[in-house]
Amino acid sequence: MIIKAATFKVSNSDHKLCPEDNKPEFAFIGRSNVGKSSLINMLTNQKSLAKTSGTPGKTQLINHFEINNEWYLVDLPGYGFAKASKKARHGWEEFIAAYLTQRKTLLNTFVLLDARLPPQNIDLEFMGWCGEKEIPFSMVFTKLDKLSSSEKQKNILSYKKEMLKQWEELPPVFATSSESKFGKEPILNYIDEILKTC
Ligand code: GTP
Ligand code: MG
Numbered sequence: 001m002i003i004k005a006a007t008f009k010v011s012n013s014d015h016k017l018c019p020e021d022n023k024p025e026f027a028f029i030g031r032s033n034v035g036k037s038s039l040i041n042m043l044t045n046q047k048s049l050a051k052t053s054g055t056p057g058k059t060q061l062i063n064h065f066e067i068n069n070e071w072y073l074v075d076l077p078g079y080g081f082a083k084a085s086k087k088a089r090h091g092w093e094e095f096i097a098a099y100l101t102q103r104k105t106l107l108n109t110f111v112l113l114d115a116r117l118p119p120q121n122i123d124l125e126f127m128g129w130c131g132e133k134e135i136p137f138s139m140v141f142t143k144l145d146k147l148s149s150s151e152k153q154k155n156i157l158s159y160k161k162e163m164l165k166q167w168e169e170l171p172p173v174f175a176t177s178s179e180s181k182f183g184k185e186p187i188l189n190y191i192d193e194i195l196k197t198c
Contacts (some may be wrong), residue, residue: 001188004068006044011061015099020066024198025072025105028140029096030112031122032056032078035142038178039112040065040075043187050075057156064099071195080122101133107194108136110187112124115175119162128166138172139163145160146176153155163188 028036037050037059049065051058056078063075076096100109109130113123124191130137141159144152156175163170172190175182 001192003044004186005066006046006049006064006073009064009066011063011074013095014062015062015095015103018062018099018103019066022105023066023071024107024195025064025074025103026194027074027100027106027109028112029100029126030078030140030181031114032058032144034078034114035176036078036112036180037075039110039140039142039176040073042176042178042181043073043184054156056092056190059182062095064179072105079126081109100130101135106135106172107198108138108191110140111137112140113159115144115152118145118155119159124162124166127163127171129181132166132178136171138174139170140174140176140183140187142176142178144175144182145179161187 012018020193028040030036033056037052041052042049043064044067050063059077061077065073065075067073077098079093079096100106111123111127111130128135141156147155152175156173160170160173168173174183174187176187
């Protein structure tokens, strides 16, 4: 998969207002600050296509980025942002849930997980919810540059073990660092494979 063109298309908080040109799309979700927007920039080889910030809660809308005029990468707001007011938090959760369950062109959702942390309930619950709703997803560990290679192995293995308590089999698992650009090809190849089945 070669990304020749990546452009911002539209932002909104209603899946009904998302592009209607029937192009397939792939979404990125996870806790605030986990690195969703950074990963989109890394995959598309751009510095600031998606807006990033050290402060959680930067992405607040559903953002469509058109790739090669053929498909979309979708940057979503983070869940579990403790500092957002309850009302705002609930609003995000509702429109994200509506988007994930009703968007017909959404082929896969990448659930980002901070590789430095032990399995977090909010992420396990979110993936459990995806399972209930039959939303296809993959796991993407982020910020691998912050770990030693033994820590990487240990943390990812313990996460897989925790998942296998809930799941009969694991979804695809990717390890990345937007900082060092590690893990780009496997994700782009996976997207390519899915696109070929359309
Ligand atoms: P929200 O939009 O607030 O939900 O956050 P997000 O998940 O989009 O995170 P974002 O990409 O804005 O990154 C959050 C912070 O983590 C920024 O300071 C990034 O520079 C940093 N970051 C993201 N990915 C990596 C990574 O792979 N390695 C390191 N070291 N830092 C990262
Ligand atoms: Mg973001």
